[in-house]
Amino acid sequence: MTLKEKQQEIIDDFSLYEEWLDKYEYLIELGKGLEGLPEEKKTEDRLIKGCQSRVWLDCEKRDGVLVFSADSDAIITKGIISLLVGVYSGRTPQEILADDFSFLDALGLKENLSPTRANGLVSMIATIRSKAAENE
Amino acid sequence: MCDLRNEFPQLGRTVYGKPLVYLDNAATSLRPRSVTACWDEISSMRTANLHRAVHRVATEATEAYEAARDAVREFINAPEREEVIFTSGATHSLNLAAWSFGEAFIGEGDEILVDEAGHHSNIVPWQMLCRRKGAVLKVLQVDESGALRLDLLPSLLSSRTRLVCVAHVSNVLGLVNPVREIADAAHAAGARILVDGAQGIVHQKVDVQALDCDFYAFSGHKMYGAPGTGVLWGRRALLEQMPPMFGGGEMIQTVRWEETTYAPLPQKFEAGTQNISGTPCFVPAIECLRSMQQDECITEHVYRELSAMPGVRLFGTTPDLSRKVPVFSIAVEGAHHEDLALILDKMGVAVRSGQMCAEPLMDRFGVTGMLRASFAPYNTMQEAEYFLSSLRKAISMLK
Numbered sequence: 001m002t003l004k005e006k007q008q009e010i011i012d013d014f015s016l017y018e019e020w021l022d023k024y025e026y027l028i029e030l031g032k033g034l035e036g037l038p039e040e041k042k043t044e045d046r047l048i049k050g051c052q053s054r055v056w057l058d059c060e061k062r063d064g065v066l067v068f069s070a071d072s073d074a075i076i077t078k079g080i081i082s083l084l085v086g087v088y089s090g091r092t093p094q095e096i097l098a099d100d101f102s103f104l105d106a107l108g109l110k111e112n113l114s115p116t117r118a119n120g121l122v123s124m125i126a127t128i129r130s131k132a133a134e135n136e
Numbered sequence: 137m138c139d140l141r142n143e144f145p146q147l148g149r150t151v152y153g154k155p156l157v158y159l160d161n162a163a164t165s166l167r168p169r170s171v172t173a174c175w176d177e178i179s180s181m182r183t184a185n186l187h188r189a190v191h192r193v194a195t196e197a198t199e200a201y202e203a204a205r206d207a208v209r210e211f212i213n214a215p216e217r218e219e220v221i222f223t224s225g226a227t228h229s230l231n232l233a234a235w236s237f238g239e240a241f242i243g244e245g246d247e248i249l250v251d252e253a254g255h256h257s258n259i260v261p262w263q264m265l266c267r268r269k270g271a272v273l274k275v276l277q278v279d280e281s282g283a284l285r286l287d288l289l290p291s292l293l294s295s296r297t298r299l300v301c302v303a304h305v306s307n308v309l310g311l312v313n314p315v316r317e318i319a320d321a322a323h324a325a326g327a328r329i330l331v332d333g334a335q336g337i338v339h340q341k342v343d344v345q346a347l348d349c350d351f352y353a354f355s356g357h358k359m360y361g362a363p364g365t366g367v368l369w370g371r372r373a374l375l376e377q378m379p380p381m382f383g384g385g386e387m388i389q390t391v392r393w394e395e396t397t398y399a400p401l402p403q404k405f406e407a408g409t410q411n412i413s414g415t416p417c418f419v420p421a422i423e424c425l426r427s428m429q430q431d432e433c434i435t436e437h438v439y440r441e442l443s444a445m446p447g448v449r450l451f452g453t454t455p456d457l458s459r460k461v462p463v464f465s466i467a468v469e470g471a472h473h474e475d476l477a478l479i480l481d482k483m484g485v486a487v488r489s490g491q492m493c494a495e496p497l498m499d500r501f502g503v504t505g506m507l508r509a510s511f512a513p514y515n516t517m518q519e520a521e522y523f524l525s526s527l528r529k530a531i532s533m534l535k
């Protein structure tokens with residue numbers, strides 16, 4: 001599946017839920033399902049600033065693609081991370097850099113989450129982009 | 137109640153199609169029509185710079201501004217109107233006090249005692265002062281219930297203690313601190329006491345003489361007044377000795393290249409064009425505050441329910457509920473404060489989550505943050521019930 005197709009799939013899944021609380025239920029389920037990071041990887045250098053909750057993002061380069069894994073102490077955030085990891089993990093740096101991350105707007109996540117949360121999301125995206133740029 | 141709620145138009149709005157239940161009053165209160173009308177009236181009809189021009193409108197603007205000083209003086213029972221200094225808010229007041237008091241009275245090795253439950257605005261300015269002057273910052277701790285450890289006061293106060301800085305009411309714990317007792321201990325040790333009244337002014341009858349404090353600071357926006365307004369009250373004898381923090385318009389007597397002399401109180405501390413429209417709103421804000429009464433049944437009910445809710449840890453507990461204001465901070469086992477706040481938000485309930493500008497207190501209790509619901513007299517028992525049931529639902533979603 002291409003990056004765009006994967007994004008569309010998520011947008012379609014998400015649009016099944018009309019009520020915000022149902023969307024949250026869905027994100028909570030995703031969050032619970034995300035494997036997360038082992039404690040020893042939750043280090044200061046993997047911590048993303050700008051969230052009320054803490055988010056750790058780990059990135060490895062394998063066979064030319066970036067593999068992301070991530071964790072958070074808050075479950076809704078973890079659900080959102082799980083979406084991001086699903087879309088961007090296993091992609092080449094070039095693919096990631098070519099994307100404009102607008103699919104998050106299509107999900108309505110940016111404007112409907114609290115400003116601090118949106119900032120966290122923005123920091124998360126910025127981190128993914130900078131990892132891609134470092135590894136280009 | 138209906139009439140009272142009508143005075144606050146925002147209570148009538150919806151979020152995500154649900155009625156807004158506003159329980160973030162400790163962060164900022166809503167504003168009644170009388171306050172926005174005052175702001176509008178001055179902005180549209182009585183705008184002129186203060187204390188300067190001789191023309192008619194300038195006189196009216198100045199009168200409205202100075203009437204606020206009289207109202208505040210009376211409200212906190214300050215001995216003199218010139219001791220009431222207008223600022224842009226509690227944070228400004230506290231920084232002003234820290235800077236000017238520090239310049240006048242703090243030297244190397246002197247000590248300042250702050251409270252562990254303090255808002256960052258009543259911690260950081262003192263840290264900055266200590267760094268600047270080589271002074272020592274000491275901390276008055278709280279116990280498990282959140283009460284200040286008064287038993288530690290004798291060992292914390294020394295002949296080098298110059299100032300004790302405590303909150304009247306903590307914005308996290310909602311406990312009323314025994315300010316008078318602390319003031320007596322501070323004075324007996326030869327120190328002064330500053331009270332951060334940002335929350336106290338909203339929930340307590342404040343009499344600075346009865347409290348026997350030396351400074352009292354608060355914001356307008358938490359007491360139904362205008363944002364960008366605040367007060368620092370201080371004893372004249374101290375304020376007279378303290379140099380101004382800002383230099384500029386209206387704080388001077390004469391300006392010469394050799395030496396500038398300053399205006400008398402309170403202008404000495406009010407440099408530059410002041411909040412022409414906002415500060416006069418203290419008059420209707422005080423009127424509004426006086427006219428409302430917190431329903432103690434709500435405080436009691438929410439306190440009991442939260443205390444008994446499984447997995448919920450309530451911070452700021454006391455057997456004597458007359459010492460508890462309706463500010464409730466909790467941590468929930470297995471549920472992150474941010475998740476709870478996000479879910480509550482979508483149910484129409486506005487609450488606060490995070491560190492609440494009190495990071496040392498979060499560390500003290502070993503949490504990364506809390507969830508806080510803070511009530512005002514315009515909140516109803518129905519809203520309290522809705523909050524409690526929404527909270528239960530949010531917790532069950534996250535479990």
Ligand SMILES: Cc1ncc(COP(=O)(O)O)c(C=O)c1O
Pocket residue numbers: 162163225226227228255257258303305306307332333334335355357493
């Ligand atoms: C106890 C306390 N002190 C100080 C402040 C700072 O007030 P402001 O942000 O209006 O300057 C607040 C408000 O958050 C507070 O609750």
